Amino acid sequence: MADRYLRFTGTVPGRFLTRRLGLPQPAALARWSLERPALDGGLRHLTAGRSTLDLAPVLARTGIAPAGSDRAAAVVLDASGVRDVEGLAEVHAALHPVVRSVAAGGTSRSSAAESGGGRVVVLGAPLDPADHHQAAAQQALEGFTRSLGKEIGRGRTVNLVRLTDASAAESTLRFLLSPKSAYVSGQVIEVGSGDEPATPVDHDRPLAGRTALVTGGARGIGEAVAETLARDGARVVVLDVPQAEQDARRVADRLGGTALLLDITAADAGARIAEALPDGLDLLIHNAGITRDRRLVNMPAERWIPVLEVNLASVLRTTDALLKAGTLNRGGRIVATASIAGIAGNAGQTNYGASKAGIVGLVRSLAPRALAEHGVTVNAVAPGFIETKMTAAVPLFIREAGRRMNSLAQGGLPVDVAETTAWLAHPASGAVNGQVVRVCGQSLLGA
Numbered sequence: 001m002a003d004r005y006l007r008f009t010g011t012v013p014g015r016f017l018t019r020r021l022g023l024p025q026p027a028a029l030a031r032w033s034l035e036r037p038a039l040d041g042g043l044r045h046l047t048a049g050r051s052t053l054d055l056a057p058v059l060a061r062t063g064i065a066p067a068g069s070d071r072a073a074a075v076v077l078d079a080s081g082v083r084d085v086e087g088l089a090e091v092h093a094a095l096h097p098v099v100r101s102v103a104a105g106g107t108s109r110s111s112a113a114e115s116g117g118g119r120v121v122v123l124g125a126p127l128d129p130a131d132h133h134q135a136a137a138q139q140a141l142e143g144f145t146r147s148l149g150k151e152i153g154r155g156r157t158v159n160l161v162r163l164t165d166a167s168a169a170e171s172t173l174r175f176l177l178s179p180k181s182a183y184v185s186g187q188v189i190e191v192g193s194g195d196e197p198a199t200p201v202d203h204d205r206p207l208a209g210r211t212a213l214v215t216g217g218a219r220g221i222g223e224a225v226a227e228t229l230a231r232d233g234a235r236v237v238v239l240d241v242p243q244a245e246q247d248a249r250r251v252a253d254r255l256g257g258t259a260l261l262l263d264i265t266a267a268d269a270g271a272r273i274a275e276a277l278p279d280g281l282d283l284l285i286h287n288a289g290i291t292r293d294r295r296l297v298n299m300p301a302e303r304w305i306p307v308l309e310v311n312l313a314s315v316l317r318t319t320d321a322l323l324k325a326g327t328l329n330r331g332g333r334i335v336a337t338a339s340i341a342g343i344a345g346n347a348g349q350t351n352y353g354a355s356k357a358g359i360v361g362l363v364r365s366l367a368p369r370a371l372a373e374h375g376v377t378v379n380a381v382a383p384g385f386i387e388t389k390m391t392a393a394v395p396l397f398i399r400e401a402g403r404r405m406n407s408l409a410q411g412g413l414p415v416d417v418a419e420t421t422a423w424l425a426h427p428a429s430g431a432v433n434g435q436v437v438r439v440c441g442q443s444l445l446g447a
Contacts, residue, residue, distance in 0.1 A: 003387070003403060003410060003411065005026075005400070005403075006026050006028060006410055009023075009024075009025050009026060010028060024404050024409035025153075025409070026155075026404075026408060026409035026410040027104065027105030027117055027153075027154045027155030027408075028105060028155070029105060029116065029117060029155055029182040029183065029408065029410070030105065030116025030117070030155075030179055030182065031179050031180070031182050031413070031415060031416070031419075032178065032179040032180045032182075032419065033179075036116075036179060037178075037179070038063050038064065038178060038179070039064060039073035039074060039103075039116060039118070039119065039177065039178065039179060040073055040103070040116065041064075041067065041070075041071060041072055041073030041074075041103050041118070042064060042065050042066050042067030042068060042072055042073060042074075043059060043062070043064040043065070043066060043067055043072060043073065043074045043075070043076065043177065044066070044067045044072040044074070044075045044076070044098060044101075045059060045066070045076050045078070046075065046076070046077045046078070046094040046095070046098070047077070047078045047079075047081075047094070048077060048078070048079045048081070048082055048087060048088075048090035048091045048093070048094050049079055049080070049081030049082035049083065049087040049090055050081040051078045051079075051080050051081035051123075052080075052081065053078055053080055053123065053163070053166045054166050054167075055076070055078060055123075055166050057166075057167075058166045058167060058169065058170050058173060059076060059173070061170060061174070062173055062174050062177050062178075063174075064177060070101070071101050071102070071103045071118075072098070072101055072102055072103065072118065073102075073103050073116075073118050073119070074102075074118055074119040074120070074121070074177045075095070075098055075102055075118070075119070075120045075121070076121045076123065076173075076177070077091065077094055077095055077120070077121070077122045077123065078123045079091050079122055079123060079124055079141055080123050080124055080125040080163065080164075081125070082124075082125075082137050082138065082141070083131070083133060083134040083137055084133045084134070084137050085133075085136075085137060085140075087137055088137055088140055088141075088144075091122075091141070091144065095120075095148075099120075099148075099152065102118035102119075102120060102152070102156055103116070103117070103118035103156075104117060104118065104153075104154035104155060104156060105117030105118075105154050105155020105156065116155065116179055116182070117154060117155025117156040117157065117182070118156045118157075119156070119157055119158075119159075119176060119177050119181070120148065120152065120156065120157070120158040120159075121158075121159055121160075121161060121173065121176050121177065122141055122144070122145050122158070122159070122160045122161070123160075123161050123162075123163060123169075124138050124141045124142075124160055124161070124162045124163075125138055125162060125163070125164065126138075126162050126164065126190065127139060138162070141160055142160055142188050145158055145159065145160040145186070145188070146158075146186045146188075146442070149185045149186035149407050149442045150186070150407045150442060150444070152407075153407075155182075155408060157176075157181065157182070157184060157185035157186075157408075157442075158185055158186065159176055159181075159184065159185060159186070159187045159188075159189065160187070160188045160189070161173070161176070161188075161189050161190075161191060162188065162189070162190045162191065163190075163191040164192075164193050165191075165192075165193040165431070168191055168192065168193055168430075168431035169191040169431070170428055171423060171426045171428035171429045171432070172189060172191055172423070172429070172432060175419075175420075175423040175426075180419040180420075180422075180423070181419070181420070181423075182416060183408065183412040183413070183416035183439055183440070183441050184416070184420060184437065184438075184439055185407055185408065185441060185442040186407060186438075186442030187437055187438060187442075189432065189435055189437065190432075190434075190435060191431045191432055192431045192432075192433060193431060202233070204232075205232055205233030206232055206233065206426050206427055206428070207229060207232040207233040207234035207282075207283070207422075207425065207426075207427070208232075208233030208234075209233070210233070210234045210235070210282035210283060210427075211234065211235045211236075211237065211277065211279070211280070211281050211282050211283070212226075212229045212234040212235070212236050212237065212281075212282065212283035212284075212285060212425070213236075213237045213239055213260070213273065213277070213281055213283065213284055213285065214226045214229070214236060214237070214238055214239065214285045214287055215239045215240075215264050215285065215286055215287050215288035216239070216240060216264075216287040216288030216289060217236070217237075217238035217239060217240060217248065217251060217285075217287065218238060218240035218244040218247035218248040218250075218251055219240075219244070219247050219251075219389075220388045220389065220390070220414060221287060221337075221383065221386065221388065221414040221417050221418070222238075222240075222285075222287040222288070223247075223251050223414070224413075224414035224415050224417065224418040225285055225287055225414075225417065225418040225421050225422075226238055226251055226252075226255060226257070227251075227255060227418065228415065228418035228419060228421070228422045229283065229285075229418075229421070229422060229425065230255040230256065230257065232422055232425075234282075234283060234425075235256075235257055236252070236255050236256075236257035236258075237252075237257060237258050237259075237260050237276070237277070238251050238252040238255075238257055238258070238259050238260065239259075239260045239261075239262065239264065239273070239288075240259070240260075240261065240288070241261070241262070241263055241264075242261045242262070242263070244261075245259070245261055248260075248261060260273070260276055264288050264310065264314045264318065265309045265310055265313070265314045267317070269314065269317065269318050269321075270317060270318040270319075270320070270321025270322055270325070271321060271325075273318065273321075273322060273327065274321070274322060274325045274327040277327060280326075280327055280328070280329040281322065281327050281328055281329065281332065282328075282329050282331070282332045282333070283332065283333050283335070283425045284318075284319070284322060284328060284332070284333070284334045284335070285335050285421060285425070286315045286318075286319070286334070286335070286336040286337060286359075287337050288310060288311075288314070289310060289311045289337060289355075290306060290307055290310045290311065291307065291349070291352050291390070292304075292306060292307050292351060292352075293348045293349055293352070294348060295347065295348050295350075296350045299350065299351065303351065304351045307351040307352055307355055308351060308354065308355050308358075310355075311352065311355035311356065311358075311359070312354075312355040312356075312358040312359065312362075315336055315359065315362065316362060319334060319362075319366070323370065323374055323376070328374060328376050330374065330375035330376070331375055331376075331427070331430070332374075332375070332376040332377075333376065333377050333379075333424060333425045333429070334366075334370065334376060334377065334378045334379070335379055335380065335381065335421050335424045335425060336359045336362065336363060336378075336379075336380045336381075337356075337359065337380065337381055337382075337383070337417075338356045338357075338359040338360050338363075338380040338381065338382040338436055339352070339353075339356035339359075339382055339383060340382055340383065340384045340385075340438060340440050340443050340445070341353045341356055342354075342355070342356025342357035342358070342359065342360060342382065343356075343357070343360070343382060343436075343438070344443070344445040356382070359380055360380065360382075360436050362378075363378050363379060363380045363434060363435075363436055364434055364436075366378050367379070367433045367434030368433070368434065371433055377424075377429070377430060377432065377433040378433065378434065379424045379432060379433065379434065379435045379436070379437070380435070380436045380437070381417055381420050381421055381424070381436075381437055381438075381439050382436055382437065382438040382439065382440070383412065383416075383417050383438075383439050383440065384402075384406060384412060384438065384439065384440025384441060384443045385402035385403055385405075385406070385411045385412065385440070385441075385443075386411060386412045386413065386414060386416070386417060386439075387411045387412065387413055387414075388414060391411065405443065405444045405445065406440055406441035406442055406443045406444060407441055407442035407444070408441035408442070409441075410441065411441075412439060412440065412441055416439050417439050420437055420439050424437070
């Protein structure tokens with residue numbers, strides 16, 4: 001369903017009225033397209049504290065030229081060397097003069113075509129358990145980053161990346177400093193060092209030669225994920241229930257992939273997937289999910305059990321089965337779908353919130369073991385309010401609240417979740433493991 005309020009605020013009367021009434025003024029977001037593959041403008045690289053990161057080569061490969069004296073499309077502040085409260089003063093001194101110069105997004109679809117919202121990326125270091133001053137200063141960067149994200153406005157995003165090795169963070173920086181991350185803000189992403197990340201031959205098709213399985217891929221967010229992975233070169237297997245056969249085959253045929261029809265909650269689902277993929281699997285995308293909303297006092301077991309089965313139990317069973325069978329190739333990626341509801345909770349969704357919080361627990365526990373034993377990373381995306389047929393059916397006032405209660409004051413699109421999934425699936429994202437990345441425009445709840 002179209003966001004009529006967003007369109008209205010892009011008109012002259014809409015801007016005047018919403019400004020006078022103190023209402024949100026969302027900026028239309030410019031997302032990735034063939035015509036617009038990069039941010040418009042240059043990059044400003046700043047430093048606070050004594051950093052040891054060799055960032056220049058990595059930033060040069062993002063494709064953004066250094067900014068001049070005018071507006072910057074992106075600002076990267078290297079605060080990884082900040083180790084005390086005095087160092088935090090350098091963070092203020094570096095960003096205070098330039099925040100206004102970060103390019104703002106347009107307030108209408110036409111102006112967004114000219115200028116997308118800019119990016120601020122703060123680079124920090126892991127917290128040192130042996131140095132509580134350093135840990136305090138680096139944790140302070142999280143509060144700083146999240147707060148700046150909530151005040152900067154006009155379609156601009158702010159994120160924090162904790163890292164020790166600049167080269168291992170290249171895929172993350174390329175994602176955050178591009179239109180692909182338009183709806184990702186206020187996030188803290190930890191990038192390990194690990195092995196040297198693989199460098200794809202073709203940055204335009206980094207998943208070429210890889211096979212991706214997308215559960216619930218026949219429609220909605222799953223369809224967008226399948227499309228984006230196929231765009232990046234993957235051979236996509238669209239898995240959905242037999243009742244969705246027509247949609248599953250339509251999507252698979254359009255993308256040059258194949259459809260796999262089965263009930264993901266079946267006890268033998270993992271074995272059937274392994275049998276259908278004798279050459280193995282590189283990308284396992286757990287997207288299938290259902291809702292059966294009702295307050296707990298009115299929720300019978302018939303509404304509780306199916307949600308936990310589809311959203312959590314099936315993910316656990318199939319993941320275990322495919323890892324045990326060796327179906328997931330080394331260098332593979334598992335990306336599961338959590339939700340803001342599992343992080344902040346949501347009235348009427350105790351079943352759904354429990355299932356999605358369970359995904360977070362799965363990721364945090366399995367990620368280090370899966371990487372050590374199978375060479376596979378495990379991460380999750382946690383969507384907020386995403387414009388789908390499901391959210392279009394939500395009552396008007398609740399829907400509007402969902403759209404506006406984030407720093408970007410609008411709902412996201414399925415492609416926003418898909419782009420984040422594609423980044424986590426990237427061959428060079430091997431140092432990103434055990435992360436739960438919210439795709440929510442920095443929701444004002446739980447973020």
